[in-house]
Amino acid sequence: MRKSVVIGTRGSKLALWQANYIADCLRKQYPDLTVELKQITTMGDKILDVPLAKIGGKGLFTKELENEMLSGTIDLAVHSLKDMPTELPEGLTLAAITERIASGDALVSNHFSSLQALPKGARVGTSSLRRKAQLLAYRPDLIISDLRGNVDTRLKKLDDGEFDAIVLAAAGLKRLGWEKRIAEILDTKVCLPAVGQGALAIETRADDQTILDLLAFLNDEETRVTTTAERAFLRTVEGGCQVPVGVYGTVVGENQMQVEALIASLDGKVVVRDTLRGSFADAEILGIRLAKSLLARGGREIMISVGCMV
Numbered sequence: 058m059r060k061s062v063v064i065g066t067r068g069s070k071l072a073l074w075q076a077n078y079i080a081d082c083l084r085k086q087y088p089d090l091t092v093e094l095k096q097i098t099t100m101g102d103k104i105l106d107v108p109l110a111k112i113g114g115k116g117l118f119t120k121e122l123e124n125e126m127l128s129g130t131i132d133l134a135v136h137s138l139k140d141m142p143t144e145l146p147e148g149l150t151l152a153a154i155t156e157r158i159a160s161g162d163a164l165v166s167n168h169f170s171s172l173q174a175l176p177k178g179a180r181v182g183t184s185s186l187r188r189k190a191q192l193l194a195y196r197p198d199l200i201i202s203d204l205r206g207n208v209d210t211r212l213k214k215l216d217d218g219e220f221d222a223i224v225l226a227a228a229g230l231k232r233l234g235w236e237k238r239i240a241e242i243l244d245t246k247v248c249l250p251a252v253g254q255g256a257l258a259i260e261t262r263a264d265d266q267t268i269l270d271l272l273a274f275l276n277d278e279e280t281r282v283t284t285t286a287e288r289a290f291l292r293t294v295e296g297g298c299q300v301p302v303g304v305y306g307t308v309v310g311e312n313q314m315q316v317e318a319l320i321a322s323l324d325g326k327v328v329v330r331d332t333l334r335g336s337f338a339d340a341e342i343l344g345i346r347l348a349k350s351l352l353a354r355g356g357r358e359i360m361i362s363v364g365c366m367v
């Protein structure tokens with residue numbers, strides 16, 4: 058049994074909330090364990106004025122944490138699963154994926170109660186191509202512009218009148234106590250979430266069995282299987298590319314899951330979507346099959362048109 062562990066985390070309010078949440082879970086489970094936090098700045102925290110889609114690159118929010126883990130200065134890292142690349146560096150693994158508390162995207166507005174209620178030509182802020190494309194597919198009249206920064210910064214920009222509404226992950230708002238600001242959780246028919254949205258990933262060294270055993274209780278099996286399919290889907294379509302992609306896995310019966318996904322053109326004019334069902338044991342295969350199906354039915358043309366495939 059270890060006497061102490063060091064958790065690595067980014068310094069944003071949301072990241073600290075998440076790391077403290079996991080620290081508290083560990084302290085409750087192991088009253089004799091000393092749990093410390095170490096703050097680490099990532100590239101994604103430094104570059105704040107460039108749209109995420111333009112920075113690209115994998116591991117924007119994870120790489121510095123992973124380097125510290127490999128060198129042993131931290132024992133585990135807490136991430137939003139959504140920010141994790143689909144392939145981990147050699148020697149690291151996901152020890153646990155926590156229960157997803159809110160998977161959807163939320164519309165926040167000071168004047169309007171829903172996406173449908175927004176007036177023609179309303180200004181909507183969002184940080185992701187995935188949200189932008191789906192919002193435009195549903196409401197081509199909206200003026201969507203880029204909105205970066207942490208959750209509080211984004212809310213401030215809305216409050217300052219830069220936008221009529223903004224769209225961000227419901228999970229982040231919930232964790233930071235802003236749930237009451239949510240006007241509407243967007244239906245998955247309107248906006249499919251990002252891979253792993255709403256779940257936390259606990260990353261560790263693959264050969265550190267003591268830590269792996271220590272963290273096993275944090276794992277939520279249903280979230281693990283559904284996000285396994287989601288990550289297999291993304292791994293198959295992406296090739297390190299920024300293209301609007303949404304995917305959402307849910308449990309639909311005993312050992313049965315459903316995965317729904319889409320690939321969209323940047324302007325939302327072309328949307329290719331499909332849904333597959335299968336058993337928990339086939340999570341990985343289901344994600345791969347869904348990706349191949351979308352690519353074959355027009356997804357590949359979208360990828361080629363944005364330069365993601367040749």
Ligand SMILES: NCc1[nH]cc(CCC(=O)O)c1CC(=O)O
Pocket residue numbers: 137138139140224225226228229253254255256257
């Ligand atoms: N890309 C930043 C990021 N990473 C995780 C979350 C929210 C929490 C989550 O999805 O688990 C957010 C903010 C957002 O997209 O609004």
